[in-house]
Amino acid sequence: MLSIKNLHASIGDKEILKGIDLEVKAGEIHAIMGPNGAGKSTLSAIIAGNENYEVTQGEILLENEDISELAPEERAHKGVFLSFQYPVEIPGVSVTNFMKTAINETRKANHLEEMPANEMLKVIREKSELLEIDRKFLSRSLNEGFSGGEKKRNEIFQMAMLEPKLAILDETDSGLDIDALRIVANGVNKLKSDKNAIIVITHYQRLLDYIIPDFVHVLYNGKIVKSGGAELAHELEEKGYDWIKGEN
Amino acid sequence: MELKEKLLSSFMAFEERVDVQSQLHDVRTSAIKNFENKGFPTKKEEAWKYTSLNAILKNDFTVFPKKDSAIEFNQVKKYFLHEIDTYKVVFIDGIFSSHLSSTTHDGIDVCLMSSALTKPKYKMVIDNYFNKIASKDDSLTSLNTAFANEGAYINIPKSKVADKPIEIMYFSTGNESALMVQPRNLVIVGENSHVQIIERHQSLSENPVLTNSVTEIFAQKRAIVDYYKIQNDGLEANLIDNTYVSQQKESHVYVHTFSFGGNLTRNNLNFYHYGERLTSTLNGITIIGENQHVDHYTLVNHAQPNCESFQDYKGIFSDRSTGVFNGKVYVEKEAQKTNAFQKSNNILLSDKATINAKPQLEIFADDVKCSHGCTVGQLDETALFYMQQRGIPKKEAKALLMYAFSNAVIENIKIPELKQRITKIIAMKLGVKLGFDL
Numbered sequence A: 001m002l003s004i005k006n007l008h009a010s011i012g013d014k015e016i017l018k019g020i021d022l023e024v025k026a027g028e029i030h031a032i033m034g035p036n037g038a039g040k041s042t043l044s045a046i047i048a049g050n051e052n053y054e055v056t057q058g059e060i061l062l063e064n065e066d067i068s069e070l071a072p073e074e075r076a077h078k079g080v081f082l083s084f085q086y087p088v089e090i091p092g093v094s095v096t097n098f099m100k101t102a103i104n105e106t107r108k109a110n111h112l113e114e115m116p117a118n119e120m121l122k123v124i125r126e127k128s129e130l131l132e133i134d135r136k137f138l139s140r141s142l143n144e145g146f147s148g149g150e151k152k153r154n155e156i157f158q159m160a161m162l163e164p165k166l167a168i169l170d171e172t173d174s175g176l177d178i179d180a181l182r183i184v185a186n187g188v189n190k191l192k193s194d195k196n197a198i199i200v201i202t203h204y205q206r207l208l209d210y211i212i213p214d215f216v217h218v219l220y221n222g223k224i225v226k227s228g229g230a231e232l233a234h235e236l237e238e239k240g241y242d243w244i245k246g247e248n
Numbered sequence B: 001m002e003l004k005e006k007l008l009s010s011f012m013a014f015e016e017r018v019d020v021q022s023q024l025h026d027v028r029t030s031a032i033k034n035f036e037n038k039g040f041p042t043k044k045e046e047a048w049k050y051t052s053l054n055a056i057l058k059n060d061f062t063v064f065p066k067k068d069s070a071i072e073f074n075q076v077k078k079y080f081l082h083e084i085d086t087y088k089v090v091f092i093d094g095i096f097s098s099h100l101s102s103t104t105h106d107g108i109d110v111c112l113m114s115s116a117l118t119k120p121k122y123k124m125v126i127d128n129y130f131n132k133i134a135s136k137d138d139s140l141t142s143l144n145t146a147f148a149n150e151g152a153y154i155n156i157p158k159s160k161v162a163d164k165p166i167e168i169m170y171f172s173t174g175n176e177s178a179l180m181v182q183p184r185n186l187v188i189v190g191e192n193s194h195v196q197i198i199e200r201h202q203s204l205s206e207n208p209v210l211t212n213s214v215t216e217i218f219a220q221k222r223a224i225v226d227y228y229k230i231q232n233d234g235l236e237a238n239l240i241d242n243t244y245v246s247q248q249k250e251s252h253v254y255v256h257t258f259s260f261g262g263n264l265t266r267n268n269l270n271f272y273h274y275g276e277r278l279t280s281t282l283n284g285i286t287i288i289g290e291n292q293h294v295d296h297y298t299l300v301n302h303a304q305p306n307c308e309s310f311q312d313y314k315g316i317f318s319d320r321s322t323g324v325f326n327g328k329v330y331v332e333k334e335a336q337k338t339n340a341f342q343k344s345n346n347i348l349l350s351d352k353a354t355i356n357a358k359p360q361l362e363i364f365a366d367d368v369k370c371s372h373g374c375t376v377g378q379l380d381e382t383a384l385f386y387m388q389q390r391g392i393p394k395k396e397a398k399a400l401l402m403y404a405f406s407n408a409v410i411e412n413i414k415i416p417e418l419k420q421r422i423t424k425i426i427a428m429k430l431g432v433k434l435g436f437d438l
Helices: A040-048 A072-077 A095-109 A117-130 A135-139 A148-162 A178-191 A231-239 A242-247 B003-018 B025-038 B073-079 B113-118 B120-129 B139-147 B381-389 B394-410 B416-429
Strands: A002-011 A014-024 A029-033 A054-062 A080-083 A090-094 A166-170 A197-202 A215-220 A223-228 B087-092 B109-112 B152-156 B166-172 B179-181 B184-189 B194-203 B209-219 B224-231 B237-247 B252-259 B264-273 B279-288 B293-302 B308-317 B322-331 B339-348 B354-363 B369-377
Touching: A002 A040, A014 A040, A014 A054, A014 A223, A029 A040, A029 A231, A040 A054, A040 A072, A040 A080, A040 A166, A040 A197, A072 A080, A072 A095, A072 B381, A080 A148, A080 B381, A090 A095, A090 B394, A095 A117, A095 A135, A095 A148, A095 B394, A117 A135, A117 A148, A148 A178, A166 A178, A215 A231, A215 A242, A223 A231, A223 A242, A231 A242, B003 B025, B003 B139, B025 B139, B073 B166, B073 B194, B087 B109, B109 B113, B113 B120, B113 B152, B113 B184, B120 B184, B139 B209, B139 B237, B152 B166, B152 B194, B166 B179, B166 B209, B184 B194, B184 B224, B194 B209, B194 B237, B209 B224, B209 B252, B224 B237, B237 B252, B252 B264, B252 B293, B264 B279, B279 B293, B279 B394, B279 B416, B293 B308, B308 B322, B308 B354, B308 B394, B322 B339, B322 B369, B339 B354, B339 B394, B354 B369, B381 B394, B394 B416
Parallel strands: A029 A197, A029 A215, A080 A166, A166 A197, B087 B166, B152 B184, B166 B194, B179 B209, B184 B209, B194 B224, B209 B237, B224 B252, B237 B264, B252 B279, B264 B293, B279 B308, B293 B322, B308 B339, B322 B354, B339 B369
Antiparallel strands: A002 A014, A002 A054, A215 A223, B109 B152
């Protein structure tokens, strides 16, 4: 699904990623953990195509196609989804209208007809139930005045609507209380299939109690310094990141 | 001949034509004298520092057009709010078109300024209201007063709700190679009454037009006036709009200004308070490009206690367009417990676009809440990335952001069909077709 080879990236003169290699197959969940400033959010932003970062070396392949030169929307059309750590507020555009636009633009790019209005409503109803989202919520302006938990639930709702091949969840657990965490994790688990892949980026092990990863990678100082199974997350939680820092 | 000389020499002929004996003779004579003394404003004056009329005044404008310009409704239907029934007061090259108009005297007066100025039955109203709130000092207002003859006359008596919106429409045909018109509107809204008015100036050709318009609005006790100005004219059209609002206690006057078109647009919008607990709302959306220029020059004069004013102006400027926001709030010593808020938010889409924003607060009372805020920025890159990440192409994402940016003002439009129309114009201005109706 996703194959990252020797990825170097910088912002301005500062090199943030210093040679990342990552293989993610369909059906897998990968967790990327690491201390603050390790480059976790940078990695997710770069996969999604944020133009503030410059890829100086290496390649990002999605289903064997190099996507590193594509615009963010083109990557989205190919099935890349990034759940933002800080979702953006857009006053005056309702959640429903935003989703209609996103879905139909994606369909248009993939040479599909617009989704008929009744079908759209049906899908919206289904997916909002999955995330336990109130109908009234959908007519509110996107993220405007949403609580931290509502914003994150809304991100996963959008993921459910767009059905991406590769979903990257950037610090989705931050700002969530335990109930919201459960709902979000439950939603993600239901969306998981053997056709898609998920990368969970997190600072803490907490979310990984709900979304069990197949692989855990530790990112430190722009490099993956350790990889392992789900047990690695527990080890990290016990020993703290100083353990990693000490070794590197 | 220079335009000023041409206007001065036309004045005598004009007065003879409209009736020298008229009660307005003295008003007109002192107005033309004021214009003669002051002339057209120049950039040397503080109030015109950012707006120059020089290039426009070089046109050889016809001041009195020929009378025989006719237009069929179908040619201009799109400029009207044709989805709903409205009263219409329509002028072609400054002359009333009975053919396109739909006036009334049934309970309310929606008719012509020229008949109000000449017919005896309106004499008392004209004596009481005409030129009573308009500036006698401002040279362009004086110029209009001197030639005041045609425009809309709207009088809603006590406790009446106008049963449908009123459209005031000024078309210019281009039959003259360059045309100057001076519309004069008078709007009187009685106690507890309510009216919605839409004013639009529309050029139908590429020939230069200069409109120097004056509108006086009187809102009596508890009256509600909802006034929309649609400025979406061609690139050869220039508009100087001088609007004066007089408010009595507990009235609410909204003026919404949508500036999308025209070569040069100057909005002089003045509010004067004559009673307590009243509210003035001034909203504006400006979306311009090329070499267009829009100047909002507002004044809210708080002279009474417990009144509120809200100003919210949004501007989006691309290419080499220039915008000005000069908002003055004056709070007199008696005007305690005033709430006055002013906002001007602007987005520059090009390195060559300019906005000059200048809030002015002069406060002489000590127990007031006043605030102002001007922002100038670019589109939020993070928000753009967010939308692109969801599959929305950059161009559409930009449009959506700009729509979101102006949304607070759009939300204030109380006529649904007009709201739809304005959002359509905005989508067109932004060059996008979105997946849903804005």
